[in-house]
Structures are given as structure tokens and as C-alpha cells.
Amino acid sequence: MSEKALSAVEAELYDRQIRLWGIESQEKLRAANVLLINCRQLGCEIAKNILLSGINSLTILDDAVVTEEDEIRNFFLSSDAIGKKLAEAVLQKAQSLNPLVKLTADTQNPSEKDVEFYKSFTIIITTIIKTDLLLKLDKICRSNNVKLISGDVFGMFGFSVADFLKxxxxxxxxxxxxxxxxxxxxxxxxxxxxxxxxYPELNKVLIFPNTKQSVEAIKKTRRRNELFFLMLVLLEFRNENARNPEITSKEEDIQKLKIIKNSIVELYKVKENVFEDALFELIFGEVVPVCAILGGVIAQEVIKAVSHKEVPINNIFLLDPVTYNGKEECIGA
Structure with missing residues (x-):
């Protein structure tokens, strides 16, 4: 990646953060081309923070149509956006945060994109995608020296998992x-x-029942936070149901989550009460304050990954839904 020298306008605009992390880091950010897959509640928080950091370009890839709930929770959207393509609808307000960043909308389904599309980015950020697509993206990223971070919010619980390569x-x-x-x-x-x-490749970090990948390395990890297993249960729910748990089908979805939990417990040979079932009461919806917290954490990790300044999280971040403490876990290394 070739860093671009800052113009006088950029140096003035980014003066305060240059004082924080230095002009060399800012020039690296200025050269970075970022892809954000899905710009819902968590995605808009991430986009806000990385736009303000002064990257070169941000592409928002999202094939969704704006719903009334999106309009209420996404500060990039206005009431006249309902029914429009979300990626296009967020552009105007997002661009106003930083006119110097090249901002692009893409309304195609991420799974329909070819390898060439993904190769052109410095770093890819994903939210609300199924694990099979995430693992496919990770292989593409590893083959093309592109860094990857993925995050999600389930109610009061949030997490991110990163593959920043070497x-x-x-x-x-x-x-x-x-x-x-x-x-x-x-x-x-x-x-x-x-x-x-x-960083380990993600197929050594995110392992689910009925896959051929061995969990022996993870089982040998001395310290595995209980929330790591909650993360796996929630991701597997999405894998099986093509959606997140919903409050409208709460009781039914909690029963499904308990069944998945049992299969995770069996796979990893951990105790049945590895986490309390009461946590399932806290994982519905995308809670806006939790999105704000996790969006800040993920944007911070993107800045670290691009600028190469300060120690990034290696490799999982877990936001406790009860205490709201952030916890770092190294899994699969």
C-alpha cells in the first residue's frame, strides 16, 4: 500500500488526531480503502467512526431495503428513505461527516460478488452475515493480503472477531x-x-457442529470465556435459520438456542452450564447503545490495523451483556 501525502486541507481537518497518533499513521489511513458489508444499526456506528478518522474511501455493500425500524435506529436515514435501497439511502448524511472521503454505495448481494471485487480493499468489515460467507471471505482476504474484522450485536451482547493476518x-x-x-x-x-x-484463519476460530474442522486446539486453550460459547450459539442460530433470534418468536427461538447450546457443549466437551440460559433473555434485537460501544471498538481496531500503531485485539472481543465489561480472548492461535 502506497501512503498518500496529506494536503494542507487534510492536515488542518485532521490536526487533532494527527497530534494523537502522528502524521505517519494519518497518511496510512489516508491511503486505506475500506469495505463495510451491511450498514444497519452496528454498521452505521462503525461507518461514522472510520469516516471521521480520514480514510481514503469507504464502500458500503448492502442489498437491504430500508424498513421503518431501520429508519428509527439508523442515524444516517430519514423518513423518506423507507422502501429505498439502504446502501444508497445512507450516502448523503454519511458523506456530510467527511466530504474528503470517497463514499460509494453497492446494492448487490455480498455473496454474489466475485473474488476480484474483494481484492481491491485494504480492510473488510462485516456485520450480520452467515458464517459460511465470512469464512469464504477470510480465504479470499488471506490470499490477497486484505485484513478482515467481523462484528455483531445480539441484544445486550456484542462481539468482534478479527483476522489481521501477520x-x-x-x-x-x-x-x-x-x-x-x-x-x-x-x-x-x-x-x-x-x-x-x-492471527489464525477464521476456520480455526469459528467451529460449529457438523463441520470437519477439529476443535482440539481450542479445547486446549487454558482460558475460554463463557461468552465465546454464547457467540458460537448465536452464530449457529443464524446459520440454521438465516436470521437472528426475534422477540416476536421469543419462546420458540429460546428453545432452538438451547438445542444449539447442547450441541456446542457436546462438540467442545465443556460443562452443560458453561453459561446460564438466562443470558438468552438478553440477546434480542440490536440495542442502540450496545451498537455504539461495539461500533467504537471495531472502528478503533480498523484504525490500528491500517495505521500499524498500537496493539490490536488478538483476536476476539466480547462485550459482557450483564456487566458491560469488554473482554479479549485469543482463540485458535
């Missing part, structure tokens, strides 16, 4: 100069520390 980064660390004060009274200096994280 990711090198640097971070600024403060180091003490010693006991003796320097001439200006300072006892500290800042140094750059380099690091490297090798």
Missing part, C-alpha cells in the same frame, strides 16, 4: 531515565516498541 505494529512506551533528574526536570522519555501478531 500484523506488525509499533506502540509508544514511556520509559524512565533513571533516578537522576535531567536538566529540564523530566525523568521520562518515550520510545517506540515494535511487535508482531500472527
Amino acid at each position: 500484523h506488525d505494529y509499533y506502540e509508544d512506551r514511556v520509559q524512565m531515565l533513571g533516578k537522576k533528574r535531567s536538566h529540564d526536570g523530566s525523568e521520562k522519555s518515550t520510545v517506540q516498541v515494535e511487535g508482531l501478531i500472527e
